[in-house]
Amino acid sequence: MLPRISATRYVTPLKEGGSLPGIVEASDEGTYVLKFRGAGQGLKVLVAEVIVARLARLIDVAVPDLAVVDLDQRIAKYEADEEVQDLLTASVGANLGVDFLPGAFGYDGSQPPPADLAERIVWLDALTANVDRTWSNPNLLVWHRRTYAIDHGAALYFHHSWPSRAPDPDRFAAQPFDASRHVLADVATDVAARHADLSASLTPAAVEQAVGAVPDGWLEPTPWLADVTAVRAAYVTMLSARLQNPRAWLPDGGLP
Numbered sequence: 001m002l003p004r005i006s007a008t009r010y011v012t013p014l015k016e017g018g019s020l021p022g023i024v025e026a027s028d029e030g031t032y033v034l035k036f037r038g039a040g041q042g043l044k045v046l047v048a049e050v051i052v053a054r055l056a057r058l059i060d061v062a063v064p065d066l067a068v069v070d071l072d073q074r075i076a077k078y079e080a081d082e083e084v085q086d087l088l089t090a091s092v093g094a095n096l097g098v099d100f101l102p103g104a105f106g107y108d109g110s111q112p113p114p115a116d117l118a119e120r121i122v123w124l125d126a127l128t129a130n131v132d133r134t135w136s137n138p139n140l141l142v143w144h145r146r147t148y149a150i151d152h153g154a155a156l157y158f159h160h161s162w163p164s165r166a167p168d169p170d171r172f173a174a175q176p177f178d179a180s181r182h183v184l185a186d187v188a189t190d191v192a193a194r195h196a197d198l199s200a201s202l203t204p205a206a207v208e209q210a211v212g213a214v215p216d217g218w219l220e221p222t223p224w225l226a227d228v229t230a231v232r233a234a235y236v237t238m239l240s241a242r243l244q245n246p247r248a249w250l251p252d253g254g255l256p
């Protein structure tokens, strides 16, 4: 489970960030980048953030700590900026907090991670179909000389079709991944060779635990997934199917 805290102050919007994430202070004295439940992309983006960050840690890819951050109506009321006020009002309830890494800088290639870490990051992105780690949007931070992966909201995009279609694990398992535009493509020299090792860390129980970290309230039932238990099981099934079909999505045509 993720820690559950409350926002005590809205500080400022982040200058970058398509979804208008903001910086908040929270009841644990921490400072968080808040990903709002009421942002245009909806709750599924928050679900992807949690699941992929949990998978990342299982293969030793550093990610900032996450927390569920409750936002109270009163914080929205005192916000002067109208656009932000609307977003805060639409986001009363449980939002995603990403521990703010002060002074981190955006990845620019000047301090590339070791090949070993780059391969793990590309492998994770290929597994979760995360297309959002390119030079135009690296979504990597360097903090105290360490590379952190952030912004996984675009991964697991299959769930956006769930309101209108039943989950299709075979289709996701067979979806290729184009690693050529990945920001670490040149550093991650042998991703395919890592598959055996990395997939061994993502046992069915580990994947289930990663999915288990998502709060119930973010898992939206559909006509095919009647309750949160069914939605959770669907994520596990989709990921397990893809893990078992690496030839389809590993960069460079599959296994060594």
Ligand SMILES: Nc1ncnc2c1ncn2[C@@H]1O[C@H](COP(=O)(O)OP(=O)(O)OP(=O)(O)O)[C@@H](O)[C@H]1O
Pocket: 014, 016, 017, 018, 019, 020, 021, 033, 064, 098, 099, 100, 101, 102, 104, 106, 137, 139, 141, 150, 151, 153
């Ligand atoms: N935990 C963090 N610590 C410090 N800075 C952060 C953190 N998370 C995000 N940022 C900064 O805020 C920017 C936007 O965050 P993020 O990419 O997660 O949001 P987004 O709305 O999904 O953005 P986009 O859609 O533009 O990629 C990042 O590129 C980074 O500069």
Ligand SMILES: [Mg+2]
Pocket: 017, 137, 139, 151
């Ligand atoms: Mg981003």
